Amino acid sequence: EVQLVQSGAEVNKPGESLKISCKASGYSFTNYWIAWVRQMPGKGLEWMGIIYPGDSDTRYSPSFQGQVTISVDKSISTAYLQWTTLKASDTAVYYCARVATWIHQYFFDFWGQGTLITVSS
Amino acid sequence: DIQMTQSPSSLSASVGDRVTITCRAGQSISSYLNWYQQKPGKAPKLLIYAASSLQSGVPSRFSGSGSGTDFTLTISSLQPEDFATYYCQQSYSTLYTFGQGTKLEI
Numbered sequence: 648e649v650q651l652v653q654s655g656a657e658v659n660k661p662g663e664s665l666k667i668s669c670k671a672s673g674y675s676f677t678n679y680w681i682a683w684v685r686q687m688p689g690k691g692l693e694w695m696g697i698i699y700p701g702d703s704d705t706r707y708s709p710s711f712q713g714q715v716t717i718s719v720d721k722s723i724s725t726a727y728l729q730w731t732t733l734k735a736s737d738t739a740v741y742y743c744a745r746v747a748t749w750i751h752q753y754f755f756d757f758w759g760q761g762t763l764i765t766v767s768s
Numbered sequence: 769d770i771q772m773t774q775s776p777s778s779l780s781a782s783v784g785d786r787v788t789i790t791c792r793a794g795q796s797i798s799s800y801l802n803w804y805q806q807k808p809g810k811a812p813k814l815l816i817y818a819a820s821s822l823q824s825g826v827p828s829r830f831s832g833s834g835s836g837t838d839f840t841l842t843i844s845s846l847q848p849e850d851f852a853t854y855y856c857q858q859s860y861s862t863l864y865t866f867g868q869g870t871k872l873e874i
Contacts, residue, residue: 758811
């Protein structure tokens with residue numbers, strides 16, 4: 648059974664650093680891209696970036712380039728999303744998702760449960 | 769970025785109704801269009817990929833159509849569990865942009 652299990656909710660202060668995780672199981676981790684998606688309170692879904700665990704090839708949305716870093720640790724089938732300097736506007740739920748492919752089509756077929764990040768002084 | 773625009777933003781309907789949600793792309797995206805359902809406090813769930821392919825396990829009352837710039841998601845007979853927010857997403861470019869969502873309410 649494919650599962651993506653994310654780390655728990657966090658409460659942080661502006662200026663702090665943070666790294667959240669997404670642990671995959673039930674499939675070959677290195678063969679599928681992993682995406683990160685932001686959902687701000689009461690808002691829609693925003694694609695942040697993707698990473699290919701096989702070679703760590705990473706692509707970012709221009710809106711998030713330079714604001715976050717996406718990485719993986721293949722040895723433990725885990726993807727990460729990190730911030731060096733959190734802002735109040737980073738308050739949101741963050742989802743990881745597996746990117747499936749089918750005849751050059753790409754879609755997010757399995758999702759983590761989401762990690763709520765609250766940034767407040 | 770390829771802009772994705774959904775209409776309507778919200779929709780009131782009743783159990784048993786046939787409902788159609790529209791998604792328009794800012795440029796032609798062929799059939800590179802996916803649909804997701806999200807219920808409050810839950811992760812999104814894939815319904816349709818490649819514009820019209822039903823994801824495994826998704827009820828057949830859901831269907832998708834369209835190509836180029838105009839796409840539709842149709843629910844043939846609304847069930848109580850279908851009241852949720854629906855998002856389209858393009859995968860023509862690797863920026864994978866989502867529409868703003870359509871909230872389906874009773």
